Amino acid sequence: MAISEVPTSREGAVKTLTERSLMLSVNGKNIHIQVMADTPLLLVLRNDLALNGPKYGCGLGECGACTVLIDGIAARSCVIPALGVADRAITTLEGLGDRDHLHPVQRAFIEEQAAQCGYCLNGMIMTTKALLDRNPSPSDGEIRQALSGNLCRCGTHIEILRAVQRAIILCSSEENPHD
16 A cells, blocks of 8 residues: 655645555456545546546536446546445446447437537537436437536537437337337
């Protein structure tokens, strides 16, 4: 166990930071790493595991760029301590599909060209995946409500809504391939 001392105030008080061993289940793989107690999940995913789907946006859990699925629920990885998700199923954008086998939600966003700069795309896709897992046929109002916490500065909101509507169709046809 590594221990380091870091000054935490002007008075010279010292806080002891301890690295801890952690097992994470990320995209179906169990990964053992060492983390400081307060390390956000986002930093572990990006810096230690080289998973760059989740983005650092606001750092406050308000923009949605860092969204991942934790046990199937959309969550903001920039404000969740990595130690808090040990032994829980974490899914990142990379865990949905790959270039050769896109998830229907990923395919829908590509087909509808629902990205301009693409920074919000991770959050939009992961939130859509969580929404469609719990409600395969959401109304436009339910889609807007689910995505309301994800910020898009480029203004591709119409394309994003069309992508979610296409994802509903693609997911439904994938569940019933013979229909």
